Amino acid sequence: MEHWISIADSITVQEAIDFVQSPASGGIVTFTGTVRNQTQQKSVHKLFFECYEPMAVLELEKIAKAAGEKWPVQRMALLHVKGEKLPGEVVVVIAVAAAHRAAAFEACQFAIDTLKETVPIWKKEFFDDGEVWVAAHP
């Protein structure tokens, strides 16, 4: 299973699809996360993503490896941004190509669910009246 991992200032769905696509694959599933303009009724002006980059890359590698062992997937791309982002901008993209679509759906959902649990990246939200590290407190 081939995979591509990238943590960059800016990412696109198209580059992820371009990597995973091949004439041998029957289906590609992608998940794209964007910056929401609201959190709990409060308007979000911007986000800042901090990243422990060398460890984040290793954790993304583990996700790709685990997905490749659990499902017959052909190619995967796992991309995440770092730095400042505005509402509507893309912050994460997972793309999975497989011969059969059920495997692609399951591997893609597994990858984004696991990324949120294990990859050392932190998001700060900026509101009118202050800023907060997301999910830090119970």
Next chain:
Amino acid sequence: MEHWISIADSITVQEAIDFVQSPASGGIVTFTGTVRNQTQQKSVHKLFFECYEPMAVLELEKIAKAAGEKWPVQRMALLHVKGEKLPGEVVVVIAVAAAHRAAAFEACQFAIDTLKETVPIWKKEFFDDGEVWVAAHP
């Protein structure tokens, strides 16, 4: 729930994502089907998609409506090609935007599964030694 349905000579994932994306959505799931270069160990040169277009549009509308009733999705795009396609080319794209990713995954998988069962489109595969309407015979 806003949706966009299109049956065209050529479609892209990006146009589907551009339609469903909004600063209010937290996640977008897409399914992209491409032409495989092999079927049962036989090399596929090209495909031809025939479409009963006015009914296909109505059936795609039904899928969007049913998905919108079953899951809290915000926007959906359902695109399918007609005519001749070569290996690697995109033949179908489903894109679903939702506030929460589980709903987007489920609605996207429902849409592609249902499309294959109900939308009047037929695929002919061209091999070295002949051609066949896919899945016509048991």
Next chain:
Amino acid sequence: MRVMLFGIMKDIVAAGSLTVPEQLSDVGALRTWLLQEYPAMKNLRAVMIAVNKAYAADGQPLAPGDEIAIIPPLSGG
């Protein structure tokens, strides 16, 4: 009555459409008539009939002016 044909049904009938007897009063009667005239249809995995762009059960009556289409096994997506 004129009937639209698609996919492998065009090959079986060797035409893009077909004129069927006016006295076929419902979808089931049309289906029976088609199977008699074109026995190759029996080898298909399934055949549905659409009336006015919606799948129709065998009991659905056919009226003049209906848009009728024979829907062989689907393979879109």
Next chain:
Amino acid sequence: MRVMLFGIMKDIVAAGSLTVPEQLSDVGALRTWLLQEYPAMKNLRAVMIAVNKAYAADGQPLAPGDEIAIIPPLSGG
């Protein structure tokens, strides 16, 4: 020993990294020391500690030269 800080841990310590006593022999001892020095950590949902870029259990020994990072609750994706 130097410890890397991220996210809200930077705010709590008011620094990007921290030097901790050499005699903290394992991850659990480091955790206990941090909670004593920075009680605001007790309000966090969870804090993990990574050694050499991998999550480490409290029993894992710390050795000179280890790359140590405090990992407050994640919010990527």
